[in-house]
Amino acid sequence: MAEPMKIRAKMEGDDADVKVLMSHPMETGQRKNEKGELVPLHFIQSVVATHNGKTVLDAQWSQAIAHNPFLGFRIKGAKPGDKITVSWIDNTGDKGNIETTVAAP
């Protein structure tokens, strides 16, 4: 089930600067809930970003990435109108993805 995500991609000089916020609990498996039960490990393990269909970023994460994880990256030579996608998959198999086009400076 896709969780809401937010993405912004805009030109910074020659680069497209991309910022993404993913809504995800990133549970460490150490936390107890209201009833005192341990909440199981639940975190995004892999994030892949593409630029006009080509993979530009392949990230592996641990549960030590913060809740509602943030990711910023830059692509050299990108242009306004280029398509950026960001997809993630977590340790339970849940997925999320979002796409945007690079805004003009």
Place this chain on the structure above:
Amino acid sequence: MTRPVPAARTRLLAAVSALAIFAASGATTAASDAKNTTAKKPAPLELKGPASPQPWHRYKVDTQGSTWPQAEWSAYSTLATVATPPPEGSLRFATPIEGDAVKGRQLAFDRGRGGSCVACHVFGKYTPPQPGNVGPDLSMVGATRSDDYLFNYVYDPRTFQKDSIMPPWGAHKIFNVAEIKDIVAFLKTLKEPATFKDPQDNPAMRTLPREMRDNLDPTENPAMFGLDRGKEVFGRAGANGKSCVSCHAAPEREFKTWAARMPRYEPRLNKVIGVEEFITRHARAITGDEMLMQSADNLGLSVYLHNLANGAAINPDLSSAGAKQALKRGRELLDRKVGQLNMACNDCHVTHANKWARGQYLPLFKGTIAHFPTWRTGRADIWDIRKRFEWCNVSVRANELPPDAKEYGDVELALAVINKGEKINSPGIRQ
């Protein structure tokens, strides 16, 4: 619901037809812009039940595992009740006072005992990281103060300074007599000034915090998901088939300053209500939705309604006698000592503002409310201002009140008056 007079209806129809998307909703009757409504009739509110979850229980744990202390402090005052805690006092011993200095140091640095002495004081060469400076530097007290003075200042500072922010550690039973003797033994060893390897550890040299984040950047502030939720809830039909949009077709125009005029004294309830309590009672009356204070829907709507007023100057309505009385009560409550730690809101946010409590800088009240509701990064959730009050109370070991408590309304009004002129900027993002 009454129908508006023809002139208003004509004006209304023009507005509605201009917003084609809403024209089909059949919401032409009784719909007028918010300004018009409040001038003619007060907004319908459910008046009987509480606006907070019942029975009220303190929060146990926030997202990310941050806990709330669960102790009950009924022996001590709250903002709602003045208790009769153990009285102020001092003790006399045959001097010199004997104790275990090593144990005393552990006790003085134990954060589980009301924050630890390091929250406010520097302790010479033993000073742990990030000491506070609410109170004086104690590095030389072993050379300058008598045993009797040291014991009784810790036991009950009020015998030396009536309105002291320092808790009465002995009189309020946070430390027992033997423990305070150990602390005195430790204090007696302090005879040399502190030196700080890292200047940031020195509260006199520490860099002041500055909020640099763009709180309205949706890739920076998770509370913007709450804003999305609020917009969705605004357009969602409740049990009665009505949504907020049914009567409020143009929220961007209608609510440009509404939140900046809150909280307000509500005569039908004889209390001050803020945006969140208004949402609960107005939704019950109109849409049939149950949106208790601090529920996700309520928080989302509160973010939305505040966000619509971004840039508007806080300007609470003080025209009624009820509002003036509430303001007077609120100002008195800001001065009331509460909790086992015996602190008043003014202690941290007026008298000792712009000092360090451990690694956190205490702000003046002015500039601290316009960003509510706010994302709290350390708690991973959106907090409305009433949750902030609950947390502050629990932090000084005072029982919190439920969010819809009238005393919290009085306090919120007093804070709004202090913040008059500050521009709404919500949702905020803070620690």
Place this chain on the structure above:
Amino acid sequence: MNQMRRTLLKLSAAALAVGFGLLKTGQALAATWNKAGFESKATSDALKALGVSGAQPSKDIVISAPDIAENGAQVPVTVTSKIPNTQSISILADKNPFPLTSSFDFANGAEGYVSTKLKMGQSSNVIVVVKADGRFFTASKEVKVTIGGCGG
């Protein structure tokens, strides 16, 4: 502490061998999740699991992180590698129970730049390892976590 995990999706060996193949938009994992690295309890073990050897300290790795983070729940860390042909950036927090927090592989024009937010249990060194042209470089920055005024 490790709870039940579902099966991870794996890329074919061929794609792994060539690095980054032509992935379609939205497709899942490009590389196998480095279980050994992420489950290491010591920084040295995590680095070994990453295949790091002979890492040279480098001033061309810029770590932007607060000197004192407002809390340990989210510490913003931005890494800029000025080393040419940066292939990957890995970020560790050496006092975390599992020091390796993340690893980022770059291709097809992505700069040696990444920004994210870490959980840090306590004040610790943030250690960055960069792989460029098959060689390893490292830098670190001490990040303290604010101790709150109110205790229990």
